[in-house]
Amino acid sequence: MSINSMTGYARVEGTHETDGGAATWQWSWEAKSVNGKGLDVRFRLPGGFDALEIPARKLVGAKIGRGSLSVTLTLSRQTSSRALTVNRELIEQILELQSTLEAEGKIYPSPPRLDSLLSVRGILEADDEPAQDVAQKEALIAALMAGLDAVLKPLAAMRGEEGVHLATMLTTHLDKLAELSRAAKDTADLQPGQQRERMKQQIAEILEQSPPVSEERLGQELALLATKADIREEVDRLDAHVAACRDLVTAGGVIGRKLDFICQELNRESNTICSKAASLALTNIGLELKSTVEQFREQVQNVE
Numbered sequence: 001m002s003i004n005s006m007t008g009y010a011r012v013e014g015t016h017e018t019d020g021g022a023a024t025w026q027w028s029w030e031a032k033s034v035n036g037k038g039l040d041v042r043f044r045l046p047g048g049f050d051a052l053e054i055p056a057r058k059l060v061g062a063k064i065g066r067g068s069l070s071v072t073l074t075l076s077r078q079t080s081s082r083a084l085t086v087n088r089e090l091i092e093q094i095l096e097l098q099s100t101l102e103a104e105g106k107i108y109p110s111p112p113r114l115d116s117l118l119s120v121r122g123i124l125e126a127d128d129e130p131a132q133d134v135a136q137k138e139a140l141i142a143a144l145m146a147g148l149d150a151v152l153k154p155l156a157a158m159r160g161e162e163g164v165h166l167a168t169m170l171t172t173h174l175d176k177l178a179e180l181s182r183a184a185k186d187t188a189d190l191q192p193g194q195q196r197e198r199m200k201q202q203i204a205e206i207l208e209q210s211p212p213v214s215e216e217r218l219g220q221e222l223a224l225l226a227t228k229a230d231i232r233e234e235v236d237r238l239d240a241h242v243a244a245c246r247d248l249v250t251a252g253g254v255i256g257r258k259l260d261f262i263c264q265e266l267n268r269e270s271n272t273i274c275s276k277a278a279s280l281a282l283t284n285i286g287l288e289l290k291s292t293v294e295q296f297r298e299q300v301q302n303v304e
Contacts, residue, residue: 001252003170004304005162006067008033010155016143018136027144028074029151033159035302036068044072052141056148063152065254066304067159073144087123094120159304166303170249170259173296177242177266180289184273185235187282231276238269238289245296256303263297 013028041060043053052073060069094117101107118124241262248255248262270293274286 002160003163003167003249003252003255004065004156004159005166005302006033006035006159006256006304007162007302008155008158010151010153010158012147012151012154014143014147014150016140018140024078025140025143026076026078027147029147030072030074031151031155032070033064033067033155036066039064039066039069041069041071044070046073046075049073049075049144052144055145059145059148060152063149063156064159066256071148073148075144085124090120090122091117162302163304166299167249167252169299170245170296170303173292173299174242174245174249176292177289177296178239180285180292181235181238181242184231184238184282184285184289187279187285188231188235231273231282234269234272234276238266238273241265241269254304256300259300259303260297263293263300266293266296 009032011028011030013026016025016027017023018025039061041057041064043056045052056071060071095112098107098112102109245259245262245266248258267290270286270289273289274283277283277286
Protein backbone atom coordinates (compact mmCIF):
# COMPACT_ATOMS: atom_id res chain seq x y z
CA MET A 1 0.00 0.00 0.00
CA SER A 2 1.36 3.41 -0.96
CA ILE A 3 0.99 6.72 0.83
CA ASN A 4 -1.27 9.50 -0.39
CA SER A 5 -0.92 13.24 -0.46
CA MET A 6 -3.78 15.37 0.83
CA THR A 7 -3.57 17.70 -2.19
CA GLY A 8 -5.70 17.05 -5.26
CA TYR A 9 -8.29 18.35 -7.69
CA ALA A 10 -10.84 16.76 -10.01
CA ARG A 11 -13.89 17.74 -12.06
CA VAL A 12 -16.43 15.49 -13.79
CA GLU A 13 -19.44 16.48 -15.92
CA GLY A 14 -22.43 14.50 -17.10
CA THR A 15 -26.12 14.54 -18.07
CA HIS A 16 -29.29 12.76 -16.99
CA GLU A 17 -32.53 12.64 -19.00
CA THR A 18 -36.00 12.75 -17.47
CA ASP A 19 -39.58 12.98 -18.72
CA GLY A 20 -38.89 10.46 -21.45
CA GLY A 21 -36.05 12.52 -22.87
CA ALA A 22 -38.04 15.77 -22.92
CA ALA A 23 -35.77 17.26 -20.25
CA THR A 24 -32.04 16.92 -19.62
CA TRP A 25 -30.22 17.66 -16.40
CA GLN A 26 -26.62 18.81 -16.84
CA TRP A 27 -24.44 18.32 -13.79
CA SER A 28 -20.82 18.79 -12.79
CA TRP A 29 -18.98 17.77 -9.63
CA GLU A 30 -15.81 19.62 -8.60
CA ALA A 31 -13.65 18.40 -5.73
CA LYS A 32 -10.64 20.17 -4.21
CA SER A 33 -8.48 18.71 -1.45
CA VAL A 34 -5.80 20.34 0.74
CA ASN A 35 -4.06 19.61 4.03
CA GLY A 36 -6.18 19.00 7.11
CA LYS A 37 -5.80 17.57 10.59
CA GLY A 38 -8.68 15.16 9.98
CA LEU A 39 -11.34 14.65 7.33
CA ASP A 40 -13.21 17.93 6.88
CA VAL A 41 -15.69 17.99 3.96
CA ARG A 42 -17.62 21.09 2.93
CA PHE A 43 -20.41 20.76 0.33
CA ARG A 44 -21.95 23.37 -1.94
CA LEU A 45 -25.20 22.00 -3.32
CA PRO A 46 -28.00 23.58 -5.41
CA GLY A 47 -31.22 24.61 -3.72
CA GLY A 48 -33.60 21.73 -3.20
CA PHE A 49 -30.81 19.13 -3.07
CA ASP A 50 -29.69 19.56 0.55
CA ALA A 51 -30.77 16.00 1.37
CA LEU A 52 -28.03 14.80 -0.96
CA GLU A 53 -25.36 15.86 1.56
CA ILE A 54 -25.86 12.94 3.96
CA PRO A 55 -25.21 10.09 1.48
CA ALA A 56 -22.57 12.22 -0.27
CA ARG A 57 -20.67 12.75 2.98
CA LYS A 58 -20.81 9.03 3.69
CA LEU A 59 -19.44 8.25 0.23
CA VAL A 60 -16.56 10.71 0.59
CA GLY A 61 -15.70 9.25 4.00
CA ALA A 62 -15.46 5.79 2.48
CA LYS A 63 -13.07 6.97 -0.26
CA ILE A 64 -10.91 9.61 1.45
CA GLY A 65 -9.14 9.14 4.77
CA ARG A 66 -7.88 12.61 5.64
CA GLY A 67 -7.80 16.15 4.29
CA SER A 68 -9.85 19.31 3.95
CA LEU A 69 -12.21 18.88 0.98
CA SER A 70 -14.44 21.32 -0.87
CA VAL A 71 -17.07 19.55 -3.00
CA THR A 72 -19.34 21.55 -5.33
CA LEU A 73 -22.31 20.36 -7.41
CA THR A 74 -23.51 22.53 -10.29
CA LEU A 75 -26.86 21.57 -11.77
CA SER A 76 -29.02 22.93 -14.61
CA ARG A 77 -32.08 21.68 -16.50
CA GLN A 78 -32.88 22.04 -20.18
CA THR A 79 -36.17 21.11 -21.84
CA SER A 80 -37.01 20.50 -25.47
CA SER A 81 -40.14 22.67 -25.14
CA ARG A 82 -41.07 25.20 -22.51
CA ALA A 83 -44.57 25.02 -21.14
CA LEU A 84 -46.26 28.43 -20.81
CA THR A 85 -48.89 29.21 -18.21
CA VAL A 86 -51.31 32.15 -18.70
CA ASN A 87 -52.25 33.93 -15.49
CA ARG A 88 -55.95 34.52 -16.30
CA GLU A 89 -56.67 35.83 -12.83
CA LEU A 90 -54.21 38.66 -13.36
CA ILE A 91 -55.77 39.46 -16.76
CA GLU A 92 -59.24 39.71 -15.15
CA GLN A 93 -57.87 42.08 -12.54
CA ILE A 94 -56.36 44.30 -15.23
CA LEU A 95 -59.61 44.40 -17.23
CA GLU A 96 -61.62 45.14 -14.11
CA LEU A 97 -59.27 47.99 -13.25
CA GLN A 98 -59.63 49.39 -16.76
CA SER A 99 -63.44 49.31 -16.52
CA THR A 100 -63.36 51.07 -13.15
CA LEU A 101 -61.03 53.81 -14.39
CA GLU A 102 -63.15 54.32 -17.52
CA ALA A 103 -66.34 54.63 -15.41
CA GLU A 104 -64.64 57.25 -13.24
CA GLY A 105 -63.60 59.16 -16.35
CA LYS A 106 -59.96 58.87 -15.54
CA ILE A 107 -59.04 57.15 -18.80
CA TYR A 108 -60.57 57.06 -22.26
CA PRO A 109 -62.44 53.91 -23.24
CA SER A 110 -60.29 51.71 -25.44
CA PRO A 111 -60.40 48.04 -26.34
CA PRO A 112 -57.62 46.09 -24.61
CA ARG A 113 -54.92 44.81 -26.96
CA LEU A 114 -53.71 41.25 -26.53
CA ASP A 115 -50.07 42.13 -27.15
CA SER A 116 -50.25 44.77 -24.44
CA LEU A 117 -51.77 42.36 -21.98
CA LEU A 118 -49.19 39.65 -22.69
CA SER A 119 -46.36 42.13 -22.14
CA VAL A 120 -47.44 42.67 -18.53
CA ARG A 121 -45.05 40.95 -16.19
CA GLY A 122 -46.59 37.85 -14.65
CA ILE A 123 -49.18 37.20 -17.37
CA LEU A 124 -47.03 34.54 -19.09
CA GLU A 125 -44.94 32.23 -16.93
CA ALA A 126 -42.50 29.65 -18.27
CA ASP A 127 -42.67 26.36 -16.40
CA ASP A 128 -38.94 25.52 -16.44
CA GLU A 129 -39.04 22.93 -13.69
CA PRO A 130 -42.26 20.98 -13.64
CA ALA A 131 -42.79 18.72 -10.68
CA GLN A 132 -41.09 15.36 -10.90
CA ASP A 133 -42.52 12.18 -9.58
CA VAL A 134 -40.71 10.20 -6.89
CA ALA A 135 -39.18 7.69 -9.34
CA GLN A 136 -37.69 10.45 -11.50
CA LYS A 137 -36.29 12.22 -8.45
CA GLU A 138 -34.70 9.03 -7.15
CA ALA A 139 -33.20 8.30 -10.58
CA LEU A 140 -31.69 11.80 -10.69
CA ILE A 141 -30.25 11.42 -7.18
CA ALA A 142 -28.73 8.06 -8.16
CA ALA A 143 -27.15 9.65 -11.24
CA LEU A 144 -25.72 12.48 -9.15
CA MET A 145 -24.29 10.04 -6.59
CA ALA A 146 -22.68 8.07 -9.41
CA GLY A 147 -21.19 11.35 -10.62
CA LEU A 148 -19.77 12.05 -7.16
CA ASP A 149 -18.23 8.59 -7.08
CA ALA A 150 -16.77 9.29 -10.52
CA VAL A 151 -15.11 12.56 -9.42
CA LEU A 152 -13.62 10.97 -6.30
CA LYS A 153 -11.68 8.47 -8.42
CA PRO A 154 -9.46 11.01 -10.27
CA LEU A 155 -9.17 12.98 -7.04
CA ALA A 156 -7.83 9.89 -5.25
CA ALA A 157 -5.59 9.12 -8.23
CA MET A 158 -4.05 12.59 -8.10
CA ARG A 159 -3.52 12.30 -4.36
CA GLY A 160 -1.85 8.95 -4.99
CA GLU A 161 0.47 10.38 -7.66
CA GLU A 162 1.47 13.17 -5.30
CA GLY A 163 1.99 10.51 -2.63
CA VAL A 164 4.60 8.75 -4.78
CA HIS A 165 6.65 11.96 -4.93
CA LEU A 166 6.14 12.47 -1.20
CA ALA A 167 7.42 8.97 -0.43
CA THR A 168 10.57 9.66 -2.44
CA MET A 169 11.23 12.92 -0.60
CA LEU A 170 10.52 11.38 2.79
CA THR A 171 12.91 8.51 2.07
CA THR A 172 15.61 10.98 1.01
CA HIS A 173 15.25 12.87 4.29
CA LEU A 174 15.32 9.63 6.30
CA ASP A 175 18.52 8.58 4.51
CA LYS A 176 20.03 11.94 5.45
CA LEU A 177 18.98 11.53 9.08
CA ALA A 178 20.53 8.05 9.22
CA GLU A 179 23.75 9.42 7.72
CA LEU A 180 23.87 12.28 10.24
CA SER A 181 23.19 9.87 13.08
CA ARG A 182 26.21 7.77 12.08
CA ALA A 183 28.30 10.93 11.77
CA ALA A 184 27.24 12.05 15.26
CA LYS A 185 28.23 8.70 16.75
CA ASP A 186 31.58 8.66 14.94
CA THR A 187 32.32 12.24 15.96
CA ALA A 188 31.45 11.55 19.59
CA ASP A 189 33.70 8.46 19.60
CA LEU A 190 36.60 10.52 18.24
CA GLN A 191 36.40 13.27 20.85
CA PRO A 192 37.21 11.59 24.21
CA GLY A 193 39.96 14.16 24.69
CA GLN A 194 37.57 17.08 24.45
CA GLN A 195 35.15 15.32 26.75
CA ARG A 196 37.88 14.65 29.33
CA GLU A 197 39.00 18.29 29.25
CA ARG A 198 35.44 19.46 29.60
CA MET A 199 34.85 17.11 32.54
CA LYS A 200 38.15 18.20 34.21
CA GLN A 201 37.08 21.81 33.99
CA GLN A 202 33.65 21.05 35.42
CA ILE A 203 35.15 18.89 38.20
CA ALA A 204 37.56 21.70 39.08
CA GLU A 205 34.64 24.10 39.39
CA ILE A 206 32.92 21.65 41.74
CA LEU A 207 36.03 21.20 43.90
CA GLU A 208 36.50 24.96 44.21
CA GLN A 209 33.10 25.35 45.83
CA SER A 210 33.07 26.49 49.44
CA PRO A 211 32.41 24.63 51.59
CA PRO A 212 33.98 21.59 49.84
CA VAL A 213 31.56 19.02 48.49
CA SER A 214 31.44 15.54 50.00
CA GLU A 215 32.82 12.49 48.24
CA GLU A 216 29.28 11.21 47.78
CA ARG A 217 28.19 14.47 46.16
CA LEU A 218 31.33 14.46 44.02
CA GLY A 219 30.55 10.94 42.83
CA GLN A 220 27.01 12.01 41.93
CA GLU A 221 28.28 15.01 39.98
CA LEU A 222 30.83 12.88 38.13
CA ALA A 223 28.15 10.37 37.17
CA LEU A 224 25.92 13.22 36.02
CA LEU A 225 28.71 14.75 33.93
CA ALA A 226 29.50 11.40 32.36
CA THR A 227 25.83 10.92 31.48
CA LYS A 228 25.59 14.37 29.96
CA ALA A 229 28.66 13.75 27.82
CA ASP A 230 27.33 10.44 26.42
CA ILE A 231 25.04 10.68 23.35
CA ARG A 232 24.81 6.96 22.65
CA GLU A 233 21.25 6.72 23.98
CA GLU A 234 20.13 9.68 21.88
CA VAL A 235 21.71 8.21 18.76
CA ASP A 236 20.12 4.82 19.43
CA ARG A 237 16.69 6.40 19.88
CA LEU A 238 17.22 8.53 16.78
CA ASP A 239 18.02 5.41 14.75
CA ALA A 240 14.93 3.66 16.16
CA HIS A 241 12.70 6.58 15.18
CA VAL A 242 14.16 6.70 11.67
CA ALA A 243 13.54 2.95 11.30
CA ALA A 244 9.94 3.39 12.51
CA CYS A 245 9.39 6.11 9.92
CA ARG A 246 10.78 3.88 7.17
CA ASP A 247 8.40 1.09 8.19
CA LEU A 248 5.42 3.46 8.07
CA VAL A 249 6.36 4.87 4.66
CA THR A 250 6.82 1.33 3.33
CA ALA A 251 3.51 0.14 4.80
CA GLY A 252 1.64 3.18 3.45
CA GLY A 253 -1.97 4.01 4.19
CA VAL A 254 -3.18 6.82 6.44
CA ILE A 255 0.08 7.44 8.34
CA GLY A 256 0.36 11.22 8.45
CA ARG A 257 -0.50 11.64 12.13
CA LYS A 258 1.86 8.86 13.21
CA LEU A 259 4.73 10.39 11.25
CA ASP A 260 3.94 13.80 12.71
CA PHE A 261 4.20 12.38 16.23
CA ILE A 262 7.55 10.71 15.49
CA CYS A 263 8.82 14.03 14.12
CA GLN A 264 8.47 15.45 17.64
CA GLU A 265 10.65 12.64 18.97
CA LEU A 266 13.23 13.15 16.23
CA ASN A 267 13.39 16.83 17.08
CA ARG A 268 13.78 16.07 20.79
CA GLU A 269 16.76 13.76 20.20
CA SER A 270 18.39 16.29 17.86
CA ASN A 271 18.06 19.03 20.50
CA THR A 272 19.60 16.79 23.15
CA ILE A 273 22.55 15.90 20.91
CA CYS A 274 23.18 19.62 20.34
CA SER A 275 23.08 20.32 24.07
CA LYS A 276 25.53 17.47 24.83
CA ALA A 277 27.95 18.31 22.04
CA ALA A 278 31.53 18.70 23.35
CA SER A 279 32.92 19.93 20.03
CA LEU A 280 32.01 22.32 17.25
CA ALA A 281 31.89 19.40 14.81
CA LEU A 282 29.23 17.59 16.82
CA THR A 283 27.31 20.84 17.32
CA ASN A 284 27.22 21.37 13.56
CA ILE A 285 25.97 17.81 13.04
CA GLY A 286 23.27 18.41 15.62
CA LEU A 287 22.16 21.60 13.90
CA GLU A 288 22.02 19.84 10.55
CA LEU A 289 19.99 17.08 12.20
CA LYS A 290 17.48 19.67 13.40
CA SER A 291 17.28 21.25 9.95
CA THR A 292 16.70 17.88 8.26
CA VAL A 293 14.03 16.92 10.81
CA GLU A 294 12.23 20.19 10.07
CA GLN A 295 12.36 19.52 6.32
CA PHE A 296 11.02 16.03 6.94
CA ARG A 297 8.22 17.41 9.13
CA GLU A 298 7.19 19.91 6.45
CA GLN A 299 6.68 17.08 3.96
CA VAL A 300 4.86 14.98 6.55
CA GLN A 301 2.21 17.73 6.89
CA ASN A 302 0.88 16.77 3.45
CA VAL A 303 0.74 13.02 4.06
CA GLU A 304 -2.76 11.58 4.45
